[in-house]
Amino acid sequence: MTNSLTHPKQGDKENSPWFNEFLIKLLEDRDRIGLTDMIRQIDALMITVEPGCSIAYIKELSLMTPYHYLVTLESETHWTHILRIDMRSPDILVREVRDPNVSGIFRSLNEVYPIGAHKPNSRYMGEIFRVTNLHEVVELQRAREIRFFNQDQIRKLELPGNLALVKPSPYTHNVVGYWERPESELRIYALGNSIIHNEVNKAYVEAKNIQAKVGLDQLILPVDHLATRVYSQNREAAILEYLTLSSYYYWGSYNIEDQNSSTNVTKSIHYPHESYSPAKVFTAANHPYFVNHIVGLPSPTENFVRNYGPRLHHIALSVADGETKGMENIDYVVETIRAQGKDFLLDVIGSKEEGLKQIFSSASEHSSLIVEYVQRYGDFQGFFTKDNVASLTMAAGVEENLKMLQAEATDQ
Numbered sequence: 001m002t003n004s005l006t007h008p009k010q011g012d013k014e015n016s017p018w019f020n021e022f023l024i025k026l027l028e029d030r031d032r033i034g035l036t037d038m039i040r041q042i043d044a045l046m047i048t049v050e051p052g053c054s055i056a057y058i059k060e061l062s063l064m065t066p067y068h069y070l071v072t073l074e075s076e077t078h079w080t081h082i083l084r085i086d087m088r089s090p091d092i093l094v095r096e097v098r099d100p101n102v103s104g105i106f107r108s109l110n111e112v113y114p115i116g117a118h119k120p121n122s123r124y125m126g127e128i129f130r131v132t133n134l135h136e137v138v139e140l141q142r143a144r145e146i147r148f149f150n151q152d153q154i155r156k157l158e159l160p161g162n163l164a165l166v167k168p169s170p171y172t173h174n175v176v177g178y179w180e181r182p183e184s185e186l187r188i189y190a191l192g193n194s195i196i197h198n199e200v201n202k203a204y205v206e207a208k209n210i211q212a213k214v215g216l217d218q219l220i221l222p223v224d225h226l227a228t229r230v231y232s233q234n235r236e237a238a239i240l241e242y243l244t245l246s247s248y249y250y251w252g253s254y255n256i257e258d259q260n261s262s263t264n265v266t267k268s269i270h271y272p273h274e275s276y277s278p279a280k281v282f283t284a285a286n287h288p289y290f291v292n293h294i295v296g297l298p299s300p301t302e303n304f305v306r307n308y309g310p311r312l313h314h315i316a317l318s319v320a321d322g323e324t325k326g327m328e329n330i331d332y333v334v335e336t337i338r339a340q341g342k343d344f345l346l347d348v349i350g351s352k353e354e355g356l357k358q359i360f361s362s363a364s365e366h367s368s369l370i371v372e373y374v375q376r377y378g379d380f381q382g383f384f385t386k387d388n389v390a391s392l393t394m395a396a397g398v399e400e401n402l403k404m405l406q407a408e409a410t411d412q
């Protein structure tokens with residue numbers, strides 16, 4: 001039996017006695033009933049985009065990430081494009097709503113937020129976990145009061161029929177799916193007709209040719225972590241809920257005092273390397289927005305959540321440690337991608353001495369997601385330095401404020 005409580009806790013952010021008590025109780029229970037052993041790695045990440053946006057988004061991902069276009073699953077009102085690196089990292093499903101009048105639950109989650117509503121179909125939906133026994137996992141989770149979409153709802157949502165899907169989290173608005181797959185077998189999505197979409201394929205090939213020509217294909221590695229932003233009062237519940245739904249453990253939390261924020265990390269208990277199953281990070285403000293005028297600090301994290309709703313903020317990709325053409329790899333990657341017309345929110349921050357360097361891209365106009373690049377030096381294990389997170393959070397906040405002003409201008 002796996003023990004989810006063996007890792008020493010990192011970080012300096014204090015948690016409540018309630019969190020500390022239930023962290024132990026939840027993980028002990030999860031281990032004891034066998035869920036920890038049955039729930040394995042993240043097998044896929046699901047993203048939806050606006051009608052007409054998937055080709056451009058896949059072109060962007062083909063340049064900025066190691067993902068390859070594999071196939072498109074065509075169903076009545078959606079295209080679901082499958083992107084893959086290999087079987088040692090999660091797939092990305094890019095789902096395009098073909099008909100702008102389609103109004104499902106994932107759209108509703110955007111519609112009450114001032115910026116989220118401007119791109120109602122664009123959001124990260126959640127991740128699919130590989131499990132060794134789907135029936136048992138679902139029964140055990142139901143007994144723990146986890147709610148699932150029924151088969152009819154999954155069919156209407158045009159999601160793969162071999163998936164058990166948990167209802168969106170009230171804290172993160174993300175979903176978790178489970179499917180059964182022996183490790184040695186390929187991932188099969190039971191949905192629609194499999195086609196190679198000619199325009200997607202053309203965009204993919206073009207982007208990959210550029211990526212190979214400038215040497216990015218050797219430097220950008222799989223997903224390192226996924227960072228979700230939640231309301232300040234939901235921080236502890238969001239972390240513990242994710243540990244309830246997954247086989248992840250609590251790595252620790254860092255207080256980013258100056259930005260009135262904290263970064264909270266959970267990691268796979270089974271796969272120590274993130275490329276196999278990315279870390280899940282939760283970011284929350286230290287204070288809710290209505291005390292900002294008393295606290296007197298900026299509040300970029302809570303602003304983001306108020307503008308978009310709780311949701312995934314960025315997908316971080318690792319950059320290979322080393323140098324290219326006399327530059328550190330991350331600097332070369334960023335300069336090369338900038339030359340292809342993509343913007344970044346700030347310059348590369350951090351240093352070799354501190355252990356890592358990081359940067360945020362501008363949010364994709366197709367998915368609203370930011371890409372983070374992170375290069376670690378030597379055997380550095382962390383996800384950030386405090387100074388880096390403060391700079392990244394601040395830079396994302398500056399762009400946020402601009403978007404809010406634009407949204408207000410178009411709403412009037």
Ligand SMILES: [Fe+2]
Pocket residue numbers: 225227281314316372
């Ligand atoms: Fe990050």
